Amino acid sequence: MGIEIGGSIEKVNGKEISYYEFVERYLAKNQPVVLTGLMDDWKACKDWVFDSGKPNLKFFSTHFGNSKVQVADCGTREFTDQKRVEITVSEFIDHWIDAKECGGASNSFQEGNDKLVLYLKDWHFVTEYPEYVAYRTPLFFCDDWLNLYLDHYRMHNDSDTCQENDGISCSDYRFVYMGAKGSWTPLHADVFRSYSWSANVCGKKKWLFLPPSQCHLVFDRYA
Structure with missing residues (x-):
């Protein structure tokens, strides 16, 4: 049985909407969107x-x-x-x-x-x-509580623990x-x-x- 496609995902130019508009139109409504131009x-x-x-x-x-x-x-x-x-x-x-x-x-x-x-x-x-700054986080996603926390606090204080876990548990995402x-x-x-x-x-x-x-x-x- 194939996948039935119902509806479409809106695509908007990210340079032409404000943060407030993004929150109101998509974030608050849990609505997916494709942002271009960023x-x-x-x-x-x-x-x-x-x-x-x-x-x-x-x-x-x-x-x-x-x-x-x-x-x-x-x-x-x-x-x-x-x-x-x-x-x-x-x-x-x-x-x-x-x-x-x-x-x-x-x-x-x-x-x-x-x-x-x-x-x-x-x-x-x-x-x-x-x-090497590969990218700049778009304004819409700057309130990144998880990575902002991990930038300042390690999930493990023991460096040996971090090495054993290959750095994944005490790094960013x-x-x-x-x-x-x-x-x-x-x-x-x-x-x-x-x-x-x-x-x-x-x-x-x-x-x-x-x-x-x-x-x-x-x-x-x-x-």
Whole structure:
């Protein structure tokens, strides 16, 4: 049974509405909206993307290649998530380029398999590269109580604890995600069931929006 599309998502120029209008028309009504024009001056949109619109993958290898990141195998399920491994950004980019040249995707996770579709998830880019200002948070989302708190207070005071948890539990929640065509992520809730905003720097990403009246249909059966 296919998904029935009912209604449409409004798309507005973010430079042409005020914060008050955004709150009144969308935030207060829990109404999804696509905001355009807010990324025109972002450094990420200049460094990470070619004029042709294609991702500048080599830029990541050159400038951030040694960073260790979590990547998900989109073809292998592990419990309620996808199977993940930790590799460097350079290794991830090399795999992406090799897989693109080979074409296709497999469903088995094997080291050295160039046909896997991998998805880089939860990269704490802002924390790792504070001097590289990839973007400016739009006015509509500046009241970010979660990250504002974590910028000043660590969730763990013990540095050894942070190292054991790979820094995730005591870092922020400003993430970078990357994936080749065909990559995807399972249905999930935002951090601590909070509300997040996302910006698409390059390529296409498909989102499915459900009205609040249907929220009861997507809860975890064991929750």
